[in-house]
Amino acid sequence: MVAKPIVTADEAVELIREGDTVMVGGFLGCGSPPGLIDALEKRGTRNLTLVCNDTAFHNFKTGVCTHVAKLVAKKQFRKIVVSHIGTNQETQRQMNEGETEVVLVPQGTLAERIRAAGAGLGGVLTPTGVGTEVQDGKQVVELDGRKYLLEKALPGDVALLRAKKADKAGNLIFDKAARNFNPLIAMACRTVIVEADEIVEIGRLDPEIVVTPSVLVHYLVRAKK
Amino acid sequence: MVAKPIVTADEAVELIREGDTVMVGGFLGCGSPPGLIDALEKRGTRNLTLVCNDTAFHNFKTGVCTHVAKLVAKKQFRKIVVSHIGTNQETQRQMNEGETEVVLVPQGTLAERIRAAGAGLGGVLTPTGVGTEVQDGKQVVELDGRKYLLEKALPGDVALLRAKKADKAGNLIFDKAARNFNPLIAMACRTVIVEADEIVEIGRLDPEIVVTPSVLVHYLVRAKK
Amino acid sequence: MEYVASKETIAKRIARIFKDGDVVNLGIGLPTLVGNYVPEGVTIVLQSENGFLGLGPAPAPGAEDPALVNAGGGFVTIQPGGAFFDSAMSFAIIRGGHVDATVLGVLEVDQQGNLANYKIPGKLVPGMGGAMDLTVGAKLVVAATEHFDKSGASKLLRTCKLPLTAANQVDFVCTDVGFFEVRNGTFVLKEYFKPYTVEYILEKTDADIVVDKDCREVEIS
Amino acid sequence: MEYVASKETIAKRIARIFKDGDVVNLGIGLPTLVGNYVPEGVTIVLQSENGFLGLGPAPAPGAEDPALVNAGGGFVTIQPGGAFFDSAMSFAIIRGGHVDATVLGVLEVDQQGNLANYKIPGKLVPGMGGAMDLTVGAKLVVAATEHFDKSGASKLLRTCKLPLTAANQVDFVCTDVGFFEVRNGTFVLKEYFKPYTVEYILEKTDADIVVDKDCREVEIS
Numbered sequence: 001m002v003a004k005p006i007v008t009a010d011e012a013v014e015l016i017r018e019g020d021t022v023m024v025g026g027f028l029g030c031g032s033p034p035g036l037i038d039a040l041e042k043r044g045t046r047n048l049t050l051v052c053n054d055t056a057f058h059n060f061k062t063g064v065c066t067h068v069a070k071l072v073a074k075k076q077f078r079k080i081v082v083s084h085i086g087t088n089q090e091t092q093r094q095m096n097e098g099e100t101e102v103v104l105v106p107q108g109t110l111a112e113r114i115r116a117a118g119a120g121l122g123g124v125l126t127p128t129g130v131g132t133e134v135q136d137g138k139q140v141v142e143l144d145g146r147k148y149l150l151e152k153a154l155p156g157d158v159a160l161l162r163a164k165k166a167d168k169a170g171n172l173i174f175d176k177a178a179r180n181f182n183p184l185i186a187m188a189c190r191t192v193i194v195e196a197d198e199i200v201e202i203g204r205l206d207p208e209i210v211v212t213p214s215v216l217v218h219y220l221v222r223a224k225k
Numbered sequence: 226m227v228a229k230p231i232v233t234a235d236e237a238v239e240l241i242r243e244g245d246t247v248m249v250g251g252f253l254g255c256g257s258p259p260g261l262i263d264a265l266e267k268r269g270t271r272n273l274t275l276v277c278n279d280t281a282f283h284n285f286k287t288g289v290c291t292h293v294a295k296l297v298a299k300k301q302f303r304k305i306v307v308s309h310i311g312t313n314q315e316t317q318r319q320m321n322e323g324e325t326e327v328v329l330v331p332q333g334t335l336a337e338r339i340r341a342a343g344a345g346l347g348g349v350l351t352p353t354g355v356g357t358e359v360q361d362g363k364q365v366v367e368l369d370g371r372k373y374l375l376e377k378a379l380p381g382d383v384a385l386l387r388a389k390k391a392d393k394a395g396n397l398i399f400d401k402a403a404r405n406f407n408p409l410i411a412m413a414c415r416t417v418i419v420e421a422d423e424i425v426e427i428g429r430l431d432p433e434i435v436v437t438p439s440v441l442v443h444y445l446v447r448a449k450k
Numbered sequence: 451m452e453y454v455a456s457k458e459t460i461a462k463r464i465a466r467i468f469k470d471g472d473v474v475n476l477g478i479g480l481p482t483l484v485g486n487y488v489p490e491g492v493t494i495v496l497q498s499e500n501g502f503l504g505l506g507p508a509p510a511p512g513a514e515d516p517a518l519v520n521a522g523g524g525f526v527t528i529q530p531g532g533a534f535f536d537s538a539m540s541f542a543i544i545r546g547g548h549v550d551a552t553v554l555g556v557l558e559v560d561q562q563g564n565l566a567n568y569k570i571p572g573k574l575v576p577g578m579g580g581a582m583d584l585t586v587g588a589k590l591v592v593a594a595t596e597h598f599d600k601s602g603a604s605k606l607l608r609t610c611k612l613p614l615t616a617a618n619q620v621d622f623v624c625t626d627v628g629f630f631e632v633r634n635g636t637f638v639l640k641e642y643f644k645p646y647t648v649e650y651i652l653e654k655t656d657a658d659i660v661v662d663k664d665c666r667e668v669e670i671s
Numbered sequence: 672m673e674y675v676a677s678k679e680t681i682a683k684r685i686a687r688i689f690k691d692g693d694v695v696n697l698g699i700g701l702p703t704l705v706g707n708y709v710p711e712g713v714t715i716v717l718q719s720e721n722g723f724l725g726l727g728p729a730p731a732p733g734a735e736d737p738a739l740v741n742a743g744g745g746f747v748t749i750q751p752g753g754a755f756f757d758s759a760m761s762f763a764i765i766r767g768g769h770v771d772a773t774v775l776g777v778l779e780v781d782q783q784g785n786l787a788n789y790k791i792p793g794k795l796v797p798g799m800g801g802a803m804d805l806t807v808g809a810k811l812v813v814a815a816t817e818h819f820d821k822s823g824a825s826k827l828l829r830t831c832k833l834p835l836t837a838a839n840q841v842d843f844v845c846t847d848v849g850f851f852e853v854r855n856g857t858f859v860l861k862e863y864f865k866p867y868t869v870e871y872i873l874e875k876t877d878a879d880i881v882v883d884k885d886c887r888e889v890e891i892s
Binding site: 027028029030031053054057082083084085086087092095096104106107108109110111112115126127128129130131132133134164174175176177178179180181182183184211 | 498499501516518521523535536537540568569572574578581586615616618
């Protein structure tokens with residue numbers, strides 16, 4: 001087995017170029033990589049497309065601004081593809097004022113579109129969204145009397161994951177509900193960067209419990225304690 | 226959490242009716258449930274459709290006949306949907322002599338079609354098989370200049386799995402390469418029966434390492450030692 | 451008769467729908483309350499769409515785990531026999547019909563079984579999250595809503611005006627005045643909750659309501 | 672010049688293709704031999720389509736594990752740092768372009784990069800197994816074949832006659848007489864293996880072959 005480079009968060013985010021599609025793991029921030037997000041905010045790369053379950057929390061009243069919401073606040077995204085923005089007032093503001101393109105995708109469809117890209121599929125047929133605005137502009141396929149939307153694969157350039165533990169080859173396990181989209185975005189991006197709470201020697205992860213196999217991972221970053 | 230019924234293999238196969246589509250885990254027999262197969266052979270239910278990776282081994286010279294090959298030899302299937310029959314001379318004979326309908330499906334397509342059924346998808350678009358006989362009769366969808374086959378979801382009636390360990394709720398883990406199609410067929414069938422080498426109390430399986438969650442499992446059978 | 455909004459009434463009645471062993475997904479907000487009122491002797495298994503089965507109650511103070519939250523971001527626990535999985539498996543379970551019932555809050559629900567709960571154009575756009583998959587995928591879709599909005603207008607409508615979360619997917623609507631089945635393009639009143647009356651419900655609701663032949667008064671307590 | 676079939680020549684040459692760290696899937700039969708000849712200093716990671724990464728050599732006698740077999744059913748081992756997964760993930764890895772190279776045996780291969788290896792109608796129908804996904808999904812597809820069949824006919828053709836496993840997917844063909852790239856509808860001869868000559872290959876092969884400007888003699892040993 002071959003070891004993957006272990007880099008700093010600052011080095012890692014240099015791999016993200018203006019205009020890239022960046023996928024970020026996490027569900028309301030649970031499972032998002034804090035060090036990579038902070039480094040990307042510091043570097044200030046703009047004109048990005050975000051693919052994530054949501055844009056975490058941003059509350060104008062309390063000033064709370066977490067995880068990818070920091071990047072939204074800095075206006076680093078020209079486009080945001082998520083299932084939910086109800087917890088981020090700034091994303092809603094940018095959308096309503098036409099500053100940023102926000103595409104809302106049903107959560108299960110988002111998961112399947114990302115997985116499809118990673119699995120070499122062109123897309124999937126899903127009943128979700130039939131008869132709603134989500135159907136607009138999409139091909140409807142009827143099979144055995146039921147209608148489905150043709151939802152296209154959604155690939156990305158760079159994936160930013162948070163893992164509980166990685167071995168040096170890049171095999172990953174996650175922490176409880178912090179798993180969510182992390183294993184999916186690892187499949188779908190050219191460059192996959194993992195912020196891991198712990199990095200162990202090759203051979204120290206039981207091959208039966210690995211969730212994301214090493215072949216899908218390209219760079220490792222040690223999370224700050 | 227609610228416990229699932231623990232039944233004998235003989236009781237379990239009574240749930241399979243003439244004409245049913247039966248999915249069986251395993252890859253050349255590795256990961257197939259031996260007790261359930263033997264019970265189904267004994268019961269002799271016919272007119273079934275088999276969905277499996279392959280039909281295991283049947284060698285006319287040596288007389289070796291393993292796993293689902295026993296059911297093929299008893300002619301319990303009217304239709305066999307698999308990716309490979311090169312190790313089973315009887316399946317080849319039945320196909321060549323027109324006794325049994327054999328549908329060959331690329332292995333990755335088979336996996337995705339089964340998963341799609343379990344995931345409530347109508348199907349997937351795959352580049353696999355474009356320009357081959359597999360394309361015959363299928364819709365070809367072109368997306369962004371690449372051709373894909375529309376491959377429909379493949380649901381089943383009863384799934385027969387082999388697991389290494391189950392808890393009484395039906396959470397499962399598998400044994401090394403014996404995992405293969407087992408977690409997929411558990412998603413795709415109305416009735417899911419698991420032959421487990423070991424059945425433990427609820428709470429004894431780490432929720433982080435469960436491969437097939439309990440919700441997908443309906444009956445447990447203790448494997449003979 | 452004066453209308454007094456009561457989330458508890460709704461949660462208590464919905465909690466009686468489930469059979470022992472049902473796998474249930476409860477939406478954020480009002481639907482989450484349903485979990486508190488499941489009758490004794492009935493065990494339901496809660497699915498949390500962010501990636502696990504066996505959702506348990508909030509942890510004791512000090513035992514919160516930032517990696518163990520529900521789909522609303524609140525701290526929770528996992529029951530013995532639970533399992534974690536990724537979002538693709540979570541929604542395979544939801545969309546694939548492996549969830550027996552989902553309970554969802556609504557902005558509007560109509561007599562065709564249409565449900566709107568993710569968008570008020572130009573005003574509020576939280577997004578659909580998992581709601582579109584849940585309504586399409588769960589075997590039973592229960593809409594949970596106070597019967598009237600703050601202006602006194604009925605939230606049960608002839609036709610939803612807001613963008614739909616799902617078309618023709620709602621099976622039951624439970625409000626704080628009654629329990630309705632959606633059938634053949636009308637609401638069918640199955641139960642009315644003390645102190646409300648059939649007449650009150652028919653008069654105040656701007657939708658077609660058929661009173662079921664077995665419709666009865668129920669006291670929710 | 673007499674043709675002497677040599678699986679070892681093919682396996683040895685193909686083994687030199689790989690870069691350190693490449694993820695490779697080797698087909699059953701002849702391709703499996705390739706793993707024995709990977710040069711020192713190059714580590715490749717073998718993917719086994721039945722569900723794991725880090726395929727290792729056969730176990731010591733007595734240490735065979737019936738749950739640890741390769742896609743041909745033979746007993747194998749797993750390397751430290753390997754991982755098990757289900758068939759959907761296995762083929763997501765294959766179809767999704769995460770495998771750097773696959774080596775496949777052929778019945779026929781043609782100058783359009785078509786490959787046939789799963790079916791001789793009415794005679795032998797083993798089925799495609801994972802071969803159709805591998806040819807479509809792997810970044811590099813290498814066909815491994817003896818140059819001639821038992822009747823002396825070339826297995827490199829102008830057009831495959833058998834049902835195709837995949838259309839236009841083969842990048843390289845390695846036989847026991849030479850190494851070919853498939854480019855613009857012809858075979859491009861890159862290397863000829865001692866003692867065979869360019870003339871011999873051109874004369875005996877019923878297909879269009881362009882001799883690369885850098886074509887050279889190579890001794891495989």
